Amino acid sequence: MGTETEYGISTPSDPEVSPILTSTHAVVAYAAMNTGARSRWDYEEESPLKDSRGFDLRRYHTVPVVDPDAVGIANVVTANGARFYVDHAHPEYSSPECSNAWDAMVYDAAGDLVLLRAMDNVAELHGQGVSILKNQDPCPPLKIYKNNVDGKGASYGSHENYQYSRKTDFDTLAQALIPFFVTRQVVIGAGRVGLGMEGEEDGFQISQRADYFLQEISLETTLNRGIINTRDEPHANAVHFRRLHTIVGDANMSQTSNFLKLGMTKLVIDAIEGDVDFSDLRLAEPVEELRRVSRDLTLTHRLKLRDGRELTALEVLAEYRARITPVDEVDQRVLDTWDEVVALLAEDPLKTSHLLDWTAKWALIKSYLDRGVDISDAKLKLIDLQYTDIDPAKSLHHALVRKGRMKTLATSEEIERAATTPPADSRAWFRGAVSAKFGENVIAASWQTMILRYAEGSAKIGIVTVNEFDREHVGHIIDAADTVEDLLAGLERIGIPAEHYQTHHNKQHINKPHEH
Known part of the structure; x- marks a missing residue:
């Protein structure tokens, strides 16, 4: 398993600079100042438009050869085996392959350090008046955020990847996972000020990504997103394996949220591969319920199932929890943490504000609302953004960690x-x-x-x-x-x-x- 994080990027001193250009500066500066590996990416095995439903919408029939420093597509393989590159208008860190949820959480957090070093490298070059790119001015100092929305209608991804057996029926897998993905956001949501794609309504919701999904199943990752992504690009032996490319999660600062996001999902996939039946949990309106769950801060909304029952998100998750079996110590730690978190959520969601991103953020926002600040106040949107700043000196998340108000799992030395x-x-x-x-x-x-x-x-x-x-x-x-x-x-x-x-x-x- 592993993660892919597209980071938000800005240049406060010069907001007009293209994020495509600044993302390229970040990747190339990191490559030049931290590693000698100036390799291009080998696209021969790439097939991003091959669909698990049996077709392939190939964009090209020849393999592109791309300069590793090219604007908009710069690339470097890092010393930890990850890929750091420009994806559209974002710097993206794709973590190395990990065998368990704990390592995957740690290597995801390591991506923040890679981006921090890239920020420092760009700032150092700017101070020297040097541009790392030919025919370009020095890059202004960067701000980088681990979030999923720009406040202007665009959303960028935090993707998860899980290897599973090609013998597993894809439709069975998809239908079993949809109710889980709709409801797991109460544990792994990152919290967001604003409702609707452009934040056109005032309010706070659990997930950054919930408003951006329009269908149950789709190959698309930027438009018409589906709760289940159908990309069939295993990055392994295609005869034996598929890779579940999961795009419905939020980017997490909380190590607990990230550990559970990866660990819970791994356990559910294990159960599906073990022929555990989840068909009775199918939802009547999955896409609509994704948004309804995200906007219910009390966790009392009852989702309608196809069989006529109505269950809360926590009750749906309890059904998944009852049907899965741990196979190793990491799995058991996932289950113990899962049990701890959902028990606190059931008592009062804010009792998890030391563990989860959305409740930590909601506790900060609510403290202002309780003092009379209106939910439409711009400073609350700033709090939302500052929580996700990866710079420990500026990040509200890191401030909570320093004050003992946010629990961490991995040590700074491990990361x-x-x-x-x-x-x-x-x-x-x-x-x-x-x-x-x-x-x-x-x-x-x-x-x-x-x-x-x-x-x-x-x-x-x-x-x-x-x-x-x-x-x-x-x-x-x-x-x-x-x-x-x-x-x-x-x-x-x-x-x-x-x-x-x-x-x-x-x-x-x-x-x-x-x-x-």
């Missing part, structure tokens, strides 16, 4: 380590360790491949299996290698072949293989 060290038990170890040690030799990389330059040409290594190429499997080979040639020889000794290509004057270009 610092995760920002520079890949997970030891997944293929991210290989991607991150090779990028850190041989960054100048990395021509291109993707979730499934790495293309490395060496004296006689270049070589493409397939890293398809998610739980191979880990520290135990290849760590000793990377540690012992002084050159890429050593690395390739070591991999060959343990049966990992590479496709070799001729040297060409254009070192970024991959030619056809030698003809034998």
Whole structure:
């Protein structure tokens, strides 16, 4: 599993600068000042328009070759095995592959540190009057937010990804997950001041994303979003696996919310793959209920089920909770935390303000409302935004942590380590360790491949299996290698072949293989 976070970005000293340009500055500055890996992304295995329902709306039939510093599409593979790049008008951090919800939460939090360092790098270059991009002025200092709305009608994503068996029937999976996704927001919502896509109505709601979903199932991620996304792009062996690309969640500052978002969803998917039946929980109006649940701060709204019953969001979640079974210690910790949180929510939602994002934010907003400030006051929108500021010196979330009013789960040392060290038990170890040690030799990389330059040409290594190429499997080979040639020889000794290509004057270009 893993996460993808599109961060909000602004330049307060010069608001007219394009976020596409500032996002590019952030990625390229981070790459230049933190890693030697200036690799482009290898798009050969990408198929973002392939649909789990059996069709593929390919935009192109040839593989694009994109400069890693190009405005709007800059890219770098970080030392922790993640991808940091420009996605539309946002800097995006896609975490490395993790085997459990705890690690996935920690590596998601590590993304905030990557973005913070990028902010610092841009500020340092601006202070020197230097632009990291050719033919561009120095980038003004940045503000970066871990949120999902810009207040002008646009929403950007915080996506989750879960690998599951291709043997699992997609329609069964989708219908089982829809009621869960509609109701889990009472645990994982980030809170939002404003109702409607453009915040045209005054009010506070549980989820940042609820107003932006228009149908139950869809391939789209930017328009006509569906509660279930149908993208069939496994980033693994497509014969055996699919990847559930989940776009219906909020970006979380709270470690508890993030841990539960990932852990609860993993457990429900496990249960579906184990043939547990959730068909009796199907909702009569899922899209409408997504918004109704988000706007009910008392958690007393009763959702209408297709079988005629009416249940609250907490009662629906209790049905899921009763049917799942933990398989390891992390699962059990998820269940213990799940039980703790929903019990407090049932007593009084504000009793979770030390644990969850939406209630922490609502407690701050409510304290102003109780003093007579109107919900339409602009300062409340500012509180909403400042809560999600990733700068600890400016963030209201981090202020609550410092005051002991917001509980954290992982230590700062764990998160610092995760920002520079890949997970030891997944293929991210290989991607991150090779990028850190041989960054100048990395021509291109993707979730499934790495293309490395060496004296006689270049070589493409397939890293398809998610739980191979880990520290135990290849760590000793990377540690012992002084050159890429050593690395390739070591991999060959343990049966990992590479496709070799001729040297060409254009070192970024991959030619056809030698003809034998």
